[in-house]
Amino acid sequence: MVETLLEATARVLVREGYEGTTTNRIAEVAGVSVGSLYQYFPNKDSLVTELMERHVGEMMAVFDEKFEELEDVDMPKAVRALVEAAVRAHAVAPELHRVFVEQVPRYGNFDVVREAESRIEKGLRGFLERRGAETAPEDAGLAAFLVFRTVEASTHAAVLERSEHLTDGRLVEELTALVLRYLLPRTTTGHSR
Amino acid sequence: MVETLLEATARVLVREGYEGTTTNRIAEVAGVSVGSLYQYFPNKDSLVTELMERHVGEMMAVFDEKFEELEDVDMPKAVRALVEAAVRAHAVAPELHRVFVEQVPRYGNFDVVREAESRIEKGLRGFLERRGAETAPEDAGLAAFLVFRTVEASTHAAVLERSEHLTDGRLVEELTALVLRYLLPRTTTGHSR
Amino acid sequence: MVETLLEATARVLVREGYEGTTTNRIAEVAGVSVGSLYQYFPNKDSLVTELMERHVGEMMAVFDEKFEELEDVDMPKAVRALVEAAVRAHAVAPELHRVFVEQVPRYGNFDVVREAESRIEKGLRGFLERRGAETAPEDAGLAAFLVFRTVEASTHAAVLERSEHLTDGRLVEELTALVLRYLLPRTTTGHSR
Amino acid sequence: MVETLLEATARVLVREGYEGTTTNRIAEVAGVSVGSLYQYFPNKDSLVTELMERHVGEMMAVFDEKFEELEDVDMPKAVRALVEAAVRAHAVAPELHRVFVEQVPRYGNFDVVREAESRIEKGLRGFLERRGAETAPEDAGLAAFLVFRTVEASTHAAVLERSEHLTDGRLVEELTALVLRYLLPRTTTGHSR
DNA sequence: AATGAATGAGCGTTCATTCAT
DNA sequence: TATGAATGAACGCTCATTCAT
Known part of the structure; x- marks a missing residue:
C-alpha cells in the first residue's frame, strides 16, 4: 500500500x-x-517527503558504491570514479529528480538533500586531507566545497539539458580533467593539446 | 503602484x-x-514573473559590467573578472534569489532565467574560441558549459551557505584558480604549495 | 443529494x-x-440547466399525455384537448416557470425549451396536415406556428396574471373557440351570440 | 452625454x-x-431601465400610429391595422428587443413593459366594446386579453425566428385571418379553400 | 482495514461604485 | 464638469482533510 x-x-x-x-x-x-x-x-507533504527520502537514498546508494573506490586508487582514477558516481546517481530517476528540484517548495523536506550533500562534501574533504601531500589546494574544506558543487552542478545540468554528452562519455572525460587539474596542477592531465 | x-x-x-x-x-x-x-x-503569476524578470535583469546588469572586461586582459585577469562578476550578481538580492530558486515552480516564468544563462554560456564560448590558441579544452562549447555551471553553482551555494568565504575573498581566489588551471593547465597557476 | x-x-x-x-x-x-x-x-449553471431540463420534461410529460388524444377525435374535441394540455403543462410549477422565463439569461440552457417547442409545433403541423381536408389554412406549417404561439402565450400569460380565468374554465373555453374558428371557419363554433 | x-x-x-x-x-x-x-x-440598472423605457416608447409610438386607424374603418381593416402595427413595433429594434426579453432579469424595469401591454389591452377592450354588436366574444376583456397575447406572441416569435414570413406578408395575412375569424365567426373571412 | 461522501476555509478574481484631483 | 485610480464585498470554485459506515 x-x-x-x-x-x-x-x-x-x-x-x-x-x-x-x-x-x-x-x-x-x-x-x-x-x-x-x-x-x-498523515498529510500530503509526508508523501512527498517520504518519496524524496527514498529517492535521495537511492541516489546515495548508487553514489556510495563508486565513492568507496576512491581510497585505494591513484588520483586520476579516484576523480574519475567520483565523477562517474555523480553521473550514475543523477541517472537513477531523472524525471523525478527534476520535479523535486523544479517544482517542490523547499522546507523541511529538503533536509534529507542537505544531509546527503553534507555527507558527500565531508567525505570529499576527508579524502582530500588524506591525500594532502599530493594535492594543490591548501584549504581542504574549501576545495571539497568547490569540487562537490562543480561536479554536482555539471552532472545535474547535463542530465537535464545535455544528455548527449552523458552517453558519449565526453562529459565525464572533461569534468574529470577539470577537477584533476585543479587538484594536481603540476602534472599534465587529461587531453591537452 | x-x-x-x-x-x-x-x-x-x-x-x-x-x-x-x-x-x-x-x-x-x-x-x-x-x-x-x-x-x-492581470493575475497572480504575472507579479511573480515580472519580479523575476527584473531580478534577472539586475543580476545580468551587474554581471555584464564586469563581463565586458574579459576581452582586453590576460587569462588570469579575465577569469578573475568572470568569477567576481558572478559573485556580485548573486549578491544583488540573495533572499529574493533564494525564494525564486527554492519556492517558485518552474514554468514559463523561468524562460528569462534560461535565456540569461544561455546568453552567458554563449558569451563564454565565444571568449574561449577567441582565445583558442592558449586554452587547453578542445571543445569550446563543452568547456563553456562546464565553466559556467561551475562558477554559477559555486557562487550560488556560497551566497546561500558560505557567505563567510565571500567576504574574505577566499572563494573568488580559489574558484579563479580552479577555472584557470582547467583552461591553462601548463602554467603553474594560483597559490599551489 | x-x-x-x-x-x-x-x-x-x-x-x-x-x-x-x-x-x-x-x-x-x-x-x-x-x-x-x-x-x-461541475458548476453553477449545470444546476440551473439540469433544473430546467427536468422542469421542461415534466411540462412535456403532462402535455404529451393529453396531446395524444388528438388523433381519434373530432376537431372541436382535439382543439380543446390541445388547449387543456397547454394549461395543465403551465400549471405544473408556475413559480419556477416564471423564474426561468423572467430571470435566467438564455444561452445553451434554453436549447431544451427550443427543442420542446419545436417538437410540439411539428406535431401540430403533422396533425393539421392529416386533417387537411377539413381545415381552412392552406399552409399547415404557418398555421401550426400561429396556433402554437397563440396557445402557448395565452396559457402562459393566464397562469402568471389571470389565474382566475384558469380555474373557472373560461380561458380554456374561449381559447378553444378562437383556435377552432381559425381552423374551421365555416362551422359556427363556440358560444357566439 | x-x-x-x-x-x-x-x-x-x-x-x-x-x-x-x-x-x-x-x-x-x-x-x-x-x-x-x-x-x-445613479447606477447600472438605471441605464438599462432608461434604455428600456425609450425602447418601449419607440415601439409604442410606432404601434399607436397605426392603432389610431382602428376606429373609423371596418373590422377587417381594423384587425389588419392592428396586426401591422404589432409587426412594425417589433421591427423597431429587434436585436435590442431580443436582449431585453432574453437577457435582462425582470424587476421594476419591466413595469414600463407591463404598463404598455396593459394600455394596449385596455385599448383593445374599448375597441371591442364599442364594436360589441358585430363581434362574437361575449367577454370583451377576455377577448382583448386573448387577441393581444396572440398578436404579440406571433409577431414577437416571427421577428425572432420566422423573419421570412414577415417580409413576404404571409404572417400578417394569416394572423389577420385568425383574429378576424375569432371576432367575426359568421362571415367567411380570409383565404379559405 | 478500507471507503468515499462530506466538509469548509480560503483561494484568485470581478465589477459596481466612490472620490480626490 | 470630467476623470479614472482605487476600493472591497462577494463571487465561483478547489482541495487537504475527516469520519460515519
Whole structure:
C-alpha cells in the first residue's frame, strides 16, 4: 500500500507538477480511496517527503558504491570514479529528480538533500586531507566545497539539458580533467593539446 | 503602484514562501486593495514573473559590467573578472534569489532565467574560441558549459551557505584558480604549495 | 443529494432571483457544504440547466399525455384537448416557470425549451396536415406556428396574471373557440351570440 | 452625454449580453470615463431601465400610429391595422428587443413593459366594446386579453425566428385571418379553400 | 482495514461604485 | 464638469482533510 501510494505520488508529480498533485488524484492513480491514503500518511507533504527520502537514498546508494573506490586508487582514477558516481546517481530517476528540484517548495523536506550533500562534501574533504601531500589546494574544506558543487552542478545540468554528452562519455572525460587539474596542477592531465 | 506591488510581492514571497503568497496578502502588505492589484497585473503569476524578470535583469546588469572586461586582459585577469562578476550578481538580492530558486515552480516564468544563462554560456564560448590558441579544452562549447555551471553553482551555494568565504575573498581566489588551471593547465597557476 | 440540491436551487431561484442565486447560498439552503455541491455538479449553471431540463420534461410529460388524444377525435374535441394540455403543462410549477422565463439569461440552457417547442409545433403541423381536408389554412406549417404561439402565450400569460380565468374554465373555453374558428371557419363554433 | 451612454449601453448589451455588460465597458464604448457615467445615472440598472423605457416608447409610438386607424374603418381593416402595427413595433429594434426579453432579469424595469401591454389591452377592450354588436366574444376583456397575447406572441416569435414570413406578408395575412375569424365567426373571412 | 461522501476555509478574481484631483 | 485610480464585498470554485459506515 505504502509502495503503491508512493509510486502513484511519483507518477502524478512527474505528470502534473507539484501544484497539480492532489491527494485525491494520488489515491485515484494508486487505485485506492483517499481515506486509505490518510491511514498511511498523515498529510500530503509526508508523501512527498517520504518519496524524496527514498529517492535521495537511492541516489546515495548508487553514489556510495563508486565513492568507496576512491581510497585505494591513484588520483586520476579516484576523480574519475567520483565523477562517474555523480553521473550514475543523477541517472537513477531523472524525471523525478527534476520535479523535486523544479517544482517542490523547499522546507523541511529538503533536509534529507542537505544531509546527503553534507555527507558527500565531508567525505570529499576527508579524502582530500588524506591525500594532502599530493594535492594543490591548501584549504581542504574549501576545495571539497568547490569540487562537490562543480561536479554536482555539471552532472545535474547535463542530465537535464545535455544528455548527449552523458552517453558519449565526453562529459565525464572533461569534468574529470577539470577537477584533476585543479587538484594536481603540476602534472599534465587529461587531453591537452 | 507597480513598484509598490512588486516590492510587496517580494516581501511576501520571502516571508511566507510561494504557497503563502496570496493576492490579498500582497495587496494588504502593499497597502492597497486587491482591486488595484488587478488593475496593474492581470493575475497572480504575472507579479511573480515580472519580479523575476527584473531580478534577472539586475543580476545580468551587474554581471555584464564586469563581463565586458574579459576581452582586453590576460587569462588570469579575465577569469578573475568572470568569477567576481558572478559573485556580485548573486549578491544583488540573495533572499529574493533564494525564494525564486527554492519556492517558485518552474514554468514559463523561468524562460528569462534560461535565456540569461544561455546568453552567458554563449558569451563564454565565444571568449574561449577567441582565445583558442592558449586554452587547453578542445571543445569550446563543452568547456563553456562546464565553466559556467561551475562558477554559477559555486557562487550560488556560497551566497546561500558560505557567505563567510565571500567576504574574505577566499572563494573568488580559489574558484579563479580552479577555472584557470582547467583552461591553462601548463602554467603553474594560483597559490599551489 | 442531487434532488436536495436541485430543490434548493429552485427555492433560491424563486426567492432571490437568478442574480441572487449563489452556489454558497444553494448549498446553505440544501443544508450541505459547497464542496458537496461541486461533487455532484461541475458548476453553477449545470444546476440551473439540469433544473430546467427536468422542469421542461415534466411540462412535456403532462402535455404529451393529453396531446395524444388528438388523433381519434373530432376537431372541436382535439382543439380543446390541445388547449387543456397547454394549461395543465403551465400549471405544473408556475413559480419556477416564471423564474426561468423572467430571470435566467438564455444561452445553451434554453436549447431544451427550443427543442420542446419545436417538437410540439411539428406535431401540430403533422396533425393539421392529416386533417387537411377539413381545415381552412392552406399552409399547415404557418398555421401550426400561429396556433402554437397563440396557445402557448395565452396559457402562459393566464397562469402568471389571470389565474382566475384558469380555474373557472373560461380561458380554456374561449381559447378553444378562437383556435377552432381559425381552423374551421365555416362551422359556427363556440358560444357566439 | 446621456444619449452617448445609452447608445453604448445598447451596443454592449447586444454584443455581450446582460452579464457581460459592465459599467466600465459601457463607459469605454461611450468614450467617457466611468465617473461621468455616474454623474448622469445613479447606477447600472438605471441605464438599462432608461434604455428600456425609450425602447418601449419607440415601439409604442410606432404601434399607436397605426392603432389610431382602428376606429373609423371596418373590422377587417381594423384587425389588419392592428396586426401591422404589432409587426412594425417589433421591427423597431429587434436585436435590442431580443436582449431585453432574453437577457435582462425582470424587476421594476419591466413595469414600463407591463404598463404598455396593459394600455394596449385596455385599448383593445374599448375597441371591442364599442364594436360589441358585430363581434362574437361575449367577454370583451377576455377577448382583448386573448387577441393581444396572440398578436404579440406571433409577431414577437416571427421577428425572432420566422423573419421570412414577415417580409413576404404571409404572417400578417394569416394572423389577420385568425383574429378576424375569432371576432367575426359568421362571415367567411380570409383565404379559405 | 478500507471507503468515499462530506466538509469548509480560503483561494484568485470581478465589477459596481466612490472620490480626490 | 470630467476623470479614472482605487476600493472591497462577494463571487465561483478547489482541495487537504475527516469520519460515519
